[in-house]
Amino acid sequence: MVEWKEIYFPHLSELARKYLPITATSTPSERLFSDTGNHISIRRTRLDPNLLRRMIFLKRNMNVLDIFPPSEI
Secondary structure (H helix, E strand, O other): OOOHHHHHOHHHHHHHHHHOOOOOOOHHHHHHHHHHHHHOOHHHOOOOHHHHHHHHHHHHHHHHHOOOOOOOO
């Protein structure tokens, strides 16, 4: 079935199919759920959701933010 977008924008439609495909893997989201699950446990049921978001953010971006630079021995 041909969509109206393909009729009016054939080149754009072709470029979109080539460069904007939907990824077939869900690995990044699975890792995020796994990381979150590691922080939430029976003993941490009252953990503030905002604190948890910050913890996960920091864990995921530690290497980008240089929060814990390598120590010099």
